[in-house]
Amino acid sequence: MKKKFIFYLSIIVLMGSCYPNGADYYEELDIVYTDYDDEFDFASLGTYSIPDQIVKITGELLEGEDPEFVKEPQNSQMLAKIESNMTALGWTKTEDPAEADLVLFPAVWTNTTIYYWYDYWCWYYPYYCGWGWGYPSVSSYTTGTFVMTLVVDGDNYIDPARVWTGAVNGLLSGSYNVTRVNNAIDQAFKQSPYLKTN
Amino acid sequence: MMKKILVLMIFCSLFITTKSYAQQESYMSLQYSVSFGTGDLGDYISAASWRGALLEYRSAVKGKLMVGVDLGWNVFYEKKDYDTYSVGTESLSGIQYRYQNAVPILVAADYLILSSESLVKPYVGLGIGTIYNERSTDMGMYRWKENPWQFALKGELGLLYELSYRSSVKFAAKYYNGFKSNSLDGQSYFSLNLGMAWVL
Numbered sequence: 001m002k003k004k005f006i007f008y009l010s011i012i013v014l015m016g017s018c019y020p021n022g023a024d025y026y027e028e029l030d031i032v033y034t035d036y037d038d039e040f041d042f043a044s045l046g047t048y049s050i051p052d053q054i055v056k057i058t059g060e061l062l063e064g065e066d067p068e069f070v071k072e073p074q075n076s077q078m079l080a081k082i083e084s085n086m087t088a089l090g091w092t093k094t095e096d097p098a099e100a101d102l103v104l105f106p107a108v109w110t111n112t113t114i115y116y117w118y119d120y121w122c123w124y125y126p127y128y129c130g131w132g133w134g135y136p137s138v139s140s141y142t143t144g145t146f147v148m149t150l151v152v153d154g155d156n157y158i159d160p161a162r163v164w165t166g167a168v169n170g171l172l173s174g175s176y177n178v179t180r181v182n183n184a185i186d187q188a189f190k191q192s193p194y195l196k197t198n
Numbered sequence: 199m200m201k202k203i204l205v206l207m208i209f210c211s212l213f214i215t216t217k218s219y220a221q222q223e224s225y226m227s228l229q230y231s232v233s234f235g236t237g238d239l240g241d242y243i244s245a246a247s248w249r250g251a252l253l254e255y256r257s258a259v260k261g262k263l264m265v266g267v268d269l270g271w272n273v274f275y276e277k278k279d280y281d282t283y284s285v286g287t288e289s290l291s292g293i294q295y296r297y298q299n300a301v302p303i304l305v306a307a308d309y310l311i312l313s314s315e316s317l318v319k320p321y322v323g324l325g326i327g328t329i330y331n332e333r334s335t336d337m338g339m340y341r342w343k344e345n346p347w348q349f350a351l352k353g354e355l356g357l358l359y360e361l362s363y364r365s366s367v368k369f370a371a372k373y374y375n376g377f378k379s380n381s382l383d384g385q386s387y388f389s390l391n392l393g394m395a396w397v398l
Binding site for chain 2: 029037143
């Protein structure tokens, strides 16, 4: 009986050990999200403006406090990639946002998630539960998000209105990878053909 | 990995049985299972599942009729190429990792086509019960998960080949059909199973 039990148990263990894994590389976790206002007529417009610095959103901004910005050269590289995509879609950049048909706001933020793995052993031995004995053995990862928002205002709008959002999310690897970021920005515009203007 | 499972099954079959298989009052069977999704499951994961196992118990009740229970586990997995998925005005691009665990738990009945004394025992079988499905779609750092229980039926065609008076090889082709639940269409798959059966 004991032999049978060990046999069946070993099968279950073997099955579990060959359970499929997921992503192997950071870039395999990159995703690109876009959304737009389908009643907005992009084709009838032609100019846009964009700040020359990308904002880092780190929390609630106190009154009078200046925001943080993405450092160079990453800032310029990302802005250049956005502008080349907008130009390819027929848009002309203007310096004054008051004169532009649309304003593109670029922003980034990061988020770190921590797993407390000792929480998962309460079922095994309640004495170990909640003491924090495993506290030093935490693992964490940091995700980065880059968002581009096209905003319209004017006489037809009570408040500025968001008409397009492009968001890039991925796992940060610790070093800036220009290829990953450029590919993701390109993809955001590629999957937004409705942005094309005349 | 699966080679190890088969070697282990054959090894154990030499030691853990105590009665003649010909008596065939009841037997336990453990099988390796290769499965292919059909219908909605086949659309979701087109790759074959090479990870699967099945535990069966059968007991003779009358003549050539045997009844018992099936407990299975099939793991379907596919890494999709980078693609764009759109719903309404929203689009999401990335690599999807698709997983589906199917755990059939069924009451089953097999009918031996030939005599129970013959060396080769082909049979037909039916099963009724439930399949627990756990479907996970991973994209980026996000996971979408559904885990419905579905009412299920199973059809089966197979044979037992008596290796010795204590154990047999069992081969079976099975078709599982789960019925639509609130969160998921009916999940169905075809599986080929090879394993050992031991008289209890």
